[in-house]
Amino acid sequence: MTTDRKQAMHVEAGKSFSTAEADENERRWNEEKIGRKNLDLTNHYDKTRMKLNFEIGPDGKIHPLGYQEKPLEVRLQERLDALGWKPFKSDSKIQPNCCAKFIFGGNHDRTLEMAFGNQTVSLEKNADNSHLHRCEEIEHWAKDVYDWCVRRYGQENVVGFQVHLDESSPHIHALIVPVGVRLKSGRECVMWSAKFGKDRFEYGKILKDMHTSLYEDVGSKYGLERGDSIDGRNVQHLNKREYIRKLTKEAKQAEKAVKGLQSMMRHLESKIFSYSRQLEEAGKELVSGRITLDRYEAQNADIQKLIAEYQAKLEDKADKLNEKEQELERLTNDAIKVHSVLQPFRNYKVDFTSPQITEKVPLFGTDKWVERQNRYIAKQFTEIIRKIESLYKSDAVRQVDAAQRNVLADYGEFYRLKRENQTLSEINQELESELNTLLGQLAVPSIRNMIFAVADALIGGQPVPISSGGGGNSDSDLRWDGRRSDDEDEAYRRRCLLHASRIVKSERNGYRRRR
Incomplete structure (x- = not known):
């Protein structure tokens, strides 16, 4: 072999x-x-x-x-x-x-x-x-x-x-x-x-x-x-949109890692710079006679050791950053390549033996002999051409199948996006309705004061000053889950204000029903 x-x-x-x-x-x-x-x-x-x-x-x-x-x-x-x-x-x-x-x-x-x-x-x-x-x-x-x-x-x-x-x-x-x-x-x-x-x-x-x-x-x-x-990579066997989403997710992770490594490198560089300044200061103190030579050498050895440690860490982070940058570039290039489905036709090598005359030329009846040889040669060439034609037809079918799968994937993605758009439109209408309600409530001084009081209580983690106990009673439909781990300050305050509006609205509706 x-x-x-x-x-x-x-x-x-x-x-x-x-x-x-x-x-x-x-x-x-x-x-x-x-x-x-x-x-x-x-x-x-x-x-x-x-x-x-x-x-x-x-x-x-x-x-x-x-x-x-x-x-x-x-x-x-x-x-x-x-x-x-x-x-x-x-x-x-x-x-x-x-x-x-x-x-x-x-x-x-x-x-x-x-x-x-x-x-x-x-x-x-x-x-x-x-x-x-x-x-x-x-x-x-x-x-x-x-x-x-x-x-x-x-x-x-x-x-x-x-x-x-x-x-x-x-x-x-x-x-x-x-x-x-x-x-x-x-x-x-x-x-x-x-x-x-x-x-x-x-x-x-x-x-x-x-x-x-x-x-x-x-x-x-x-x-x-x-x-x-x-x-380019052959990704015909994968769902195109899923593959693109996978690449996009991996690219975002790589980009996040790159930013994290860059931040760590800046921190390490600042540490090295700080210790270098300490070395300079120690040298000045030695020259001025404020510290002894023994103390300077001890400080110098300690600082040099710290600098070496941080330098090693910095080199390690630089290597990792280089790897992540290359990974990010590869993922970006792959995402670009996957948009193209069609692959080039293969170059086929077809082995064949050149037609040869196998009979001696007769003394008589040469016309029939030539005609017979021509038919034999034509038959061999026809078989070779049909073989090549079959190979390239198969390749053409492969191209068409790939294109059809791509079109189907695009249609599937289109309908998925259409459904998502409809869902987002409904959510937008609900938010718009809530915003209009909130603006209407804020226009009334007494209701506005009540909303701000509830919102301040929620922000401070205090009991909600509403008689129905909408902020936390077990029988309330407006349960409050408090501050989430991923809440930014501004986003959390907006969520408190919006929830306060709902509590006040629920309280007023309950008051009307009791009347």
Whole structure:
């Protein structure tokens, strides 16, 4: 049984590039950081193989990973500044794409073979692989991928190109700035559409071309087959509206988590700043002679320890924030993609044998012989055409079924929304009636005073000053459940006023009946 040895290429649009992402790509971590990372069961960073990681620099040569003085995110910003890139306002929810984040890889066994040859590699956590050395084939492969990127995007726009050999499968991270030329000015600028298309249809075509080009230029040299391009998630089997609601809910949760993490990071940064100020003050006191050197050193050690603890927490929150931001972007993109139901037709490969003449040409009666051969060949071609026709008809049926399901889902959603609209209209009419009643009551001074007295009592949690005991008697239809845990002050006061109006109205109606 043969195993597919496919190349792999994933590209993700980036609206920003964080320090945490840069540190991970360049492995700017200490041992404590690596240990915290590996606490996540999905992570597998082998400290004994990290020395084998490498990157290809702007000179096109192989260097140790993280050899450049300027961190990756700084180099990216410098390239963006050189191109005059201007993001939207910081509070805008929509930001332009400024970079493309590539990951290149391939079949697990084949990439390990390129990296380590016949050496024994243990992929268990905390395994000792310090005996391994890096093979030249992985360097040649990385260099060819780098050259492919340079040809497509320009050497100056390949900001980072890191090769990781310390995880489960060897792979490459490439950070690239997409650059195009403005039609009016003729100047170069950051332009996602110039390299990846104006919409998802153009992007799909470009992505297919990229897979093919990468295979022809690189993959075929290393025994890697052309990768499968994916135009989007196949969600036909799900109810469209339910899927959209699910994505929306998950996106709101991710957005809430992002805001929470940002708030925690601001708090940690303020703590670090505060302790840094304390260090400065302690230094001034030492210089002025107000404290001794021993006391200063003790204070300095305590504060430095606190700063280190808060810095570790800050890094952890930054990593989590980066993950949540990526999750939020993925969910947003999925919600956009799911609105499209139709999938592209598959490309079928139909194996057939070219028709061949199987009889010798007779000396006599060649006309009948030619006619017989033509019928035979025509029959074979007809069978092939019918087979292809059947395959594409099945695909067409699939397209129609998907469209019909989508239409039915839309009709179902339309009627559901219609029912909800009717319910909301009824609720609105009830609220409008209550508002009119309240305004009418407030127009009468005696009733107005009574309503305010009841509302003040409810707000203060006191017994309601009404003879019928509408605020809490067991026989009352207007039971009061007090303040809820999610009530804001203003909302709670409005609810008290409205309930007071109902109590007064009920009391007056009861008084009329007793008369």
